[in-house]
Amino acid sequence: MDWDKLRIFHAVADAGSLTHAGDRLNLSQSAVSRQIRGLEEALNTTLFHRHARGLILTEQGELLFDATRSMSKRLDAASARIRDSEDEVFGELRVTTTFGFGTLWLVPRLPKLYERYPGLKIDLMLEERVLDLPMREADVAIRMKEPSQADLIRKRLMTVQMLLYASKEYIDRNGMPSEAEDISNHRLICQHAGSAQVAAGAWLVQHLMSMNPGSLLTVNNYFGVLQGVLNNLGIGVLPDYLVEEFPELVRVLPSIESADVPVFLAYPEELRQSQRISVFRDFVQEEIIAHRKHLRQMGKI
Incomplete structure (x- = not known):
């Protein structure tokens, strides 16, 4: 099978258009079209349904695209390994x-x-x-x-806990809660329990919600929660690795914490x-x- 035709087929299938694929490959639309026709003739099958809005893969085209996509990823991996030098990292x-x-x-x-x-x-x-x-x-x-x-190499890096923090200004203005039930007198800032987050964080949020916080601000990531805390909006649920970067944060209710969250670094075996x-x-x-x-x-x- 002609590797050049397969490369062009992959670009067309990925772009969904002869024109866009030609732009990526620096080829004219007619040259791309000739290569696709040649591949279809060699395989004695139709690879694309053609319509006014572009190209759609046939069932046979989908099978071939799965193969070329896998080949492309493996070639990328091989290229990455070849480019790596023992003396220089780039x-x-x-x-x-x-x-x-x-x-x-x-x-x-x-x-x-x-x-x-x-x-x-x-x-x-x-x-x-x-x-x-x-x-x-x-x-x-x-x-x-x-x-x-x-097929992954993995390394455990550390553990993280979700804890409660507030700004010094917020505590000076609103007082330091002394027990969990005092959450009802404060604004809680956290990720929504249903948003994408570590399970330990979600469980802690659910526990805090049961204490009926006086006010609530939910954000869909910890960066937003941090900004709310730094701007004196309330008590936030945040990962403990922030203590070093933001020493102005004040730990609140130290008896309340999440379970340990393991942090892993992982990469494919082939990139060892x-x-x-x-x-x-x-x-x-x-x-x-x-x-x-x-x-x-x-x-x-």
């Missing part, structure tokens, strides 16, 4: 983690990593959805639970030799050690 590294951990813990530390490896290009994907690492939706993930996918993954993994582990050391010095752990 190129793209696709990292996925949650919105809260990415914005509030990881991004503020990345300048140190770029200082060491200026040729590194990090594509940071922040979302609660678990991306498929074996299918190369990302190269490396930091997740708030142990990955269940097969990747220099980019190695330096990123080592950097994150170094930063966590420094983070824990600083917390001990602050008397927080």
Whole structure:
């Protein structure tokens, strides 16, 4: 089977249009069309239904697209491994983690990593959805639970707890609650119990809701909760790794805390030799050690 025709077919199937695929490949629409016709003739089948709004894959086209998509991901992985050098770290590294951990813990530390490896290009994907690492939706993930996918190398980094925090100004103005029932006299800031978050955080929110907080602000990520707390809106449910970055936060009701949330770093087995993954993994582990050391010095752990 002609590899060049398969490459063009994959681009057309992905774009849904001869014109858009031609733009990506720097080919004319007629040249792309000839290649597709040639592939259909070689396979003795129709790969696309053609209509005014574009192209739709036939059942046979779907089968071929599944194959070319898998081939493309494997070629990307092979290319990444080939580009890795023992002496130099450069190129793209696709990292996925949650919105809260990415914005509030990881991004503020990345300048140190770029200082060491200026040729590194990090594509940071922040979302609660678990991306498929074996299918190369990302190269490396930091997740708030142990990955269940097969063929992954995983490293437990640390544990996190969800705790209650407020600003000093809010406490000065509204008083420090002394027992859990005092939540009824305060505004609670948290993620909605049904929003995407770690299970321990959701359970803690449900527990706090049963105490009938006097007012409520729900946000769909921890960055928004933090902004509410820093702007003196109320008592927020936040991960404990913020203590170092925001020392102005005041711990509220220390008897109330979530269960431990394990934090794992994971990447595909096939990228075991990747220099980019190695330096990123080592950097994150170094930063966590420094983070824990600083917390001990602050008397927080």
